[in-house]
Amino acid sequence: MSDAYYLQLTEHLRELIRDPERLTDGRLPPERLLAERFRTTRMTLRQALAQLEGEGRIHRSNRRGWFVSPERLLYDPTRDAGFNDYVRAQERVPRTEVLAVETRPHPPAAQALGLPASHAFYHIRRRRFVDDRAVLAESLWVVPERAPGLLEHRFDHSLWGLLRKHWQIELAHRSIRMMSEALSRQDAKDLGVTPGTAGLGINRAIFDGERRPVEYDEEHWLHDAICVTVDI
Amino acid sequence: MSDAYYLQLTEHLRELIRDPERLTDGRLPPERLLAERFRTTRMTLRQALAQLEGEGRIHRSNRRGWFVSPERLLYDPTRDAGFNDYVRAQERVPRTEVLAVETRPHPPAAQALGLPASHAFYHIRRRRFVDDRAVLAESLWVVPERAPGLLEHRFDHSLWGLLRKHWQIELAHRSIRMMSEALSRQDAKDLGVTPGTAGLGINRAIFDGERRPVEYDEEHWLHDAICVTVDI
DNA sequence: TAGTGGTCTAGACCACTCT
DNA sequence: GAGTGGTCTAGACCACTAC
Secondary structure, three states: OOOOHHHHHHHHHHHHHHOHHHOEOOEOOOHHHHHHHOOOOHHHHHHHHHHHHHOOOEEEEOOOEEEEOOOOEEEOOOOOOOHHHHHHHOOOOEEEEEEEEEEEEOHHHHHHHOOOOOOEEEEEEEEEEEOOEEEEEEEEEEOHHHOOOHHHOOOOOOHHHHHHHHHOOOEEEEEEEEEEEEOOHHHHHHHOOOOOOEEEEEEEEEEEOOOOEEEEEEEEEEOOOEEEEEEO | OOOOHHHHHHHHHHHHHHOHHHOEOOEOOOHHHHHHHOOOOHHHHHHHHHHHHHOOOEEEEOOOEEEEOOOOEEEOOOOOOOHHHHHHHOOOOEEEEEEEEEEEEOHHHHHHHOOOOOOEEEEEEEEEEEOOEEEEEEEEEEOHHHOOOHHHOOOOOOHHHHHHHHHOOOEEEEEEEEEEEEOOHHHHHHHOOOOOOEEEEEEEEEEEOOOOEEEEEEEEEEOOOEEEEEEO
16 A cells, blocks of 8 residues: 555544544544644645545534544434434434524525525424534524414424414425535534535525425534435 | 635636636536636645535545535335336436345344344345446345345336235334434445435334334435425 | 644656647 | 646645633
């Protein structure tokens, strides 16, 4: 193996992060220290870190340091289990923060739902945590005609639960899209990561039993935080 | 905006790649030339390129250069439409190369299908192209008992079509997983990209109407090549 | 204020592709 | 052989976090 040195470094680092005991709170030593230990420069060391980051083994929190990534959360976007439920079912601790609630038009949502671009929506933006790590920034746009008065509720639990309970809406048809992406400035900021961090975007357009548009949502996940599952 | 310079560069580059006329064959000018034009160093310029690569706007082919990425292919892994069919339906040109055909055990496939780790499979490895760009490296492991003699066929078309036609197998139950990843050395080599390039991994375990295991496959896509869709 | 990652410079040589 | 990206050096200063 006449490998690039940074690829050899990834092997050393892989060993380092294998034993959680050798790290405090899953935190890696500072870049400068690692670079010195492996007799290289920070730039080269950072290539190795970036490689492991791409593999989903480590991640960084803004300017705080590098951390070992926990196991991926399993997530099935075709089911309407609430976030809190499926996170707890995997013995992890969920938490939700509501960042904004407002009423206004949003052309992408309108297009996905087959409504005129000027149509107004209830817009809810949330940040969601697993074991105290912010892993998901999401925005939901609900058709106000389907759920009048929605904004008077609280949104730290399942939105679909609310719709079912108070407006007897059954979510019949779903059109889902998923793609890799780079997190936007705003999403990165909300999740406390560097802008441009790799993400996985999931969006859904949802209709009721009579094919009427109900809701459109966009989820932006840290790329190493989930494994999407679908069973047919 | 007191942005980092490399983020300003991405804006200039975005403009550059907006008009296909300004580029020959969708190819960007060499890094050294761009660095000079924007009065910066190659390292900084490469940060900007990496950012756009993460967004899926450009990609690189080994040591040949940077290219504007074409539109993403829409792909629904829950359907059993063949690759050739859905690529053509999107007015693109599909092509398949068979890289290897053999019989041997593969513990991950065995585990996914609920078989003993030593169970042997027909293994087929292929590389698939869209418009002459290699975008997918895939491996399939078929349970030999379900399709005896399979390896005497050709594999440049739909495997599922073969199974249906010659062995009357209906693919009833599918368990699908998707996650972002870094392409392995082998996958990167087969796709002609730098090892560690961002990818999207999709794997499926497939069972027949009587819940008997039929096939397991792993797909490794270039991350910017697809948008996964699911309709329920 | 100290410590961390984030950005940036100005080069160098290597490995591979294309012709 | 020329041209391209891939890797690497040895520094520097900036911006944000945590204390």
